[in-house]
């Protein structure tokens with residue numbers, strides 16, 4: 001029996017088979033979890049429904065994380081179908097293409113608000129929605145995905161780096177707030193992986209090459225490696241871990257030059 005048998009989870013951020021969130025959803029389902037997936041807009045609905053067909057008894061719901069009414073509907077639906085929630089995976093992030101290619105000093109007010117709203121505030125809103133459902137289960141595990149661009153400057157990562165800094169700080173504040181309810185909140189800081197979101201960052205291929213050249217493992221990571229680390233944080237194996245940013249990047253973060 002899998003380590004997540006009898007558990008239920010919500011995974012936000014699946015766009016296609018290359019999404020990190022999809023690898024995590026698959027790994028959780030393989031460990032016996034029943035999973036709810038969301039899709040952002042009709043454009044991605046077919047992708048997510050097709051992928052979910054390979055999971056046992058999935059729930060598939062629309063969700064734009066900037067829309068509070070949709071967030072409320074997702075948790076109502078999960079409550080009535082699952083009767084509670086054991087884990088939440090937050091894999092949503094967005095910044096406008098201009099803000100991922102123009103000089104950072106040109107970041108617009110609207111672009112800043114949008115990036116921070118989708119990529120950082122949404123973790124608070126989703127955690128608030130998950131809270132009563134996790135309380136029904138006596139606790140839970142919340143996991144988000146971040147990148148080293150929160151702390152160091154990478155070309156064109158720009159406002160997304162600022163959003164990831166806010167996201168990592170949000171992880172710590174949520175962990176402190178929800179810890180007494182036995183809800184853990186962590187992030188995985190993944191190395192660069194070619195996904196839909198990554199394609200929006202100008203010059204992303206050159207970042208991949210730097211990791212191949214300089215990371216201690218001399219390679220990039222793939223989504224299954226991020227999913228393995230996610231299983232540690234989402235399951236009992238990680239029961240003592242909260243407020244943590246776990247680096248899954250082949251060790252790149254430790255390099256000086």
Ligand SMILES: NC(=O)c1ccc[n+]([C@@H]2O[C@H](COP(=O)([O-])OP(=O)(O)OC[C@H]3O[C@@H](n4cnc5c(N)ncnc54)[C@H](O)[C@@H]3O)[C@@H](O)[C@H]2O)c1
Nearest residue numbers: 013014015019020064065092093145146192193195196197
């Ligand atoms: N790919 C990488 O190199 C890398 C590295 C570190 C961290 N991350 C992070 O991993 C997470 C997943 O990204 P990915 O690389 O798998 O790319 P992806 O494009 O597959 O996933 C990003 C997801 O965000 C969703 N999203 C964007 N705006 C949304 C909104 N308003 N409402 C709901 N969903 C919305 C998209 O629909 C998509 O499913 C992101 O937080 C990303 O920043 C990615």
